Amino acid sequence: MNPFRSVGARLSLALALVVLGALAVVWVALVPTLERRLVAGRLSELAGSARGVLREAEAARTLPNQDFVDEASRGAVARVVYYRPLALGTISPIFDSAHLLSSQDVERDPIALRAARDPGVQRGRVSRGGNDYAEAAVADSAGDVLLFSASLHATLEDVDLVQSRLLWSGLAGLGVALLAGFGGASVFARRIRRLERAAERIASGDFDQPVEDHGRDELGQLAAAFDRMRLRLSRLDDARREFIANASHELRTPIFSLGGFLELFRDEDLDEATRREFLETMTEQVERLSKLATDLLDLSRLDAGPMRLEHEPVELATIAEDLSEEFAxxxxxxxxxxEVDVREGGVALGDYERVLQIGRALVDNALLHTPSGTPVRIVARGADLRVEDAGxxxxxxxxxxxxxxxxRLEGARASGTGLGLAIARELAARMGGDVELESRPGLTVFTLRLPAFSRENEPLAPIR
Ligand SMILES: Nc1ncnc2c1ncn2[C@@H]1O[C@H](COP(=O)(O)OP(=O)(O)OP(=O)(O)O)[C@@H](O)[C@H]1O
Ligand SMILES: [Mg+2]
Structure with missing residues (x-):
């Protein structure tokens, strides 16, 4: 199997996608917001300082000087520049806490220029010489501008740190997901392969080895279902073998007997009486064979599944009369x-021919498996057909x-093939009924119970 199509590869891929998705969501939601918030926080700190320092200076009416800006710079932890307005809306730095010889770098600072132009505290992020700065500026009543500028280097470094931590932990999560995917799937894959081998064993007809899986999950349940299937197939297979063995044995006996008689017939010296006797026995054997063939055919039809059966009203009195005539x-x-007793006979729902066939099997038994001289009664009562004997x-x-x-029971008087009652019961079940047995010495009753016919379940065919 292509390893990239294995459950392990797919599971790993799915887990990796989940980890990547989660990482992307966290990244998008966290990193830009974090940076924006940190910068905004620094800007409002600077704006607060600018406003405060200006208010103090105006209240004290101090003239600004280098000490003033140095002091303000220490208080705000930022570079402080003091500007004087020039003509044409420009300004010029005169004191700078950075003590630069010339404050060229902040000469045209956009935030300071904005403060000279507009009232109130101005703030913003500025890039200068490859670095980023947070700046706030405010102009006093004379038009002098006070600028607070703080490098964002440390802040942005913090954001970078968070970014790289996120990246590394994401990569670690990805690795763990891949490993867990492959590991987890390989455990399942092993169990699935074991099931596959078991299925192949069963398919090849080996039902001896149980299908084992001790898991309590779906795979465990599947294995248990497989094992139930194995046991059932094994039983069916045994039944099939036994059936074939029995059927061939039953077929062999009359065929051997016929073969023997045919040998004897080759002998020209048979007298007429012996010939007739042999012919009679041979006819019996042929009848036995043909009954066996019919029974086997019935069984194979029953085993094949659904069977075509009429669903018609069957008058049980008629059945009983037919049987008594046939077996007279x-x-x-x-x-x-x-004897026949049909006084309480009703109408059942079933297939006339099949009901008659069941009746034949029961009457045949009552006549053949009981000592001669004992009475046999066929009784129709409601939707039941009873065959009673005094064996x-x-x-x-x-x-x-x-x-x-x-x-067949030990010591049965007549030897049949032992199929009559099995077929009778299965046929009865197909018609929604059953064959029941009650017996004690002197009275044996086989009862065919069928669904009673009533106007509600009135079928299409006429009463026979
Ligand atoms: N009325 C009965 N009284 C005593 N024993 C019976 C009676 N009916 C059936 N049996 C026993 O049950 C066995 C099974 O009956 P079943 O009708 O299935 O087979 P069978 O009569 O032996 O053969 P066949 O397939 O020809 O009917 C019989 O062999 C017999 O031993
Ligand atoms: Mg029988």
Whole structure:
């Protein structure tokens, strides 16, 4: 991966931008204001001194001299220059606290000139000989001008110091941001890479190693979700393997048996009675195979997801009658009295063919897994279809197991494939119902519960 596109680089860049932005804001808000305030403060100090000294001098009526300006200079910590007015609005310095031989540098001082022209205290910032000065000047009643000038060198140096401190601390912050970005992201990147490896492991079908991440943040939650997915996929994979193993085993038995009989048929010397017997057994095996194929197809349809089912009113009395007609011959063969009770039968909502299919699975079990001679009853009551038998019953701890695919109880009289009840329950669930079991020795009741049909949920198709 391009290192500049990594999370670390992006995080560092984002942090660096934040630091730079904060620095720019502080710079813009602080540096110019600081300088302006410091200069303004110095100017108003000088203006105050100028006003004060002038007032004192006028009150004392002293004639200005060198001592006067020296004294004023010490008091204000500034250079003080005393000007006399000349003709044509110009002025000339006569006393200067700087003791310069000629006060040429302040001869045409703009602040002093302004004070000679305008009344009141004048102030301003002046550049002279490469240096900056804060100046205040005031004229007395005679037109003499008193100028206070203080270098801004120290003040501006302070501002520079603040600027450079800000710059250095900004650079340090930038460095820390870059390091923190890379450091923080590398911790996350390591965890993300671990998750990526786990996902690849799962994708390649290795479900054994758990996905581990002990963080309590979103990544930790993602890892936990991954692990749940791993466990579920692992269970599904086991179920798939088991299903294939069971299905192939179930298919192999009748196919082997058919193969054996075909071998025997090659033997020309079979008498007619044996031939007929063999043919009968072979027909049974073929029927078994075709039932198995149908069941497997149903299961694969159920597993594939949504299934097309009608949503129609189903008269359970009709279902019960149909079932009793269909199974009359089998019941007679196994010597089971088959009764039907539809007095309280109602109308359920479901798919007629699928309801009939569930009923077949239940009646088939009641006839095949019970001793001959015991009665079997098909009862329609409300939106329930009950199939009752008088067999030896199913132990309570096996009640859930009989609904599991390919499961048969030990010592079952007839050997089926163990798919009937599993399919029945799934189909019932798809129609919003369920198949329930109550059993004790002598009475076993399988109940198909379906949603009752009422005028509110009246469907489009007619009653069958
Ligand atoms: N009425 C019943 N009385 C006693 N045992 C039953 C009854 N119904 C089901 N069983 C037991 O539950 C098991 C599972 O039934 P299920 O209908 O799912 O499969 P099966 O009848 O064995 O095969 P098939 O797929 O052909 O129906 C049966 O093998 C049998 O042992
Ligand atoms: Mg069955």
């Amino acid at each position: 011959a089998v019941a007679r063969r196994f010597d089971h009295p088959l 030896s019953g199913i132990p309570v701890d096996q009640h859930e197991r009989v609904f599991v695919r390919f499961s």
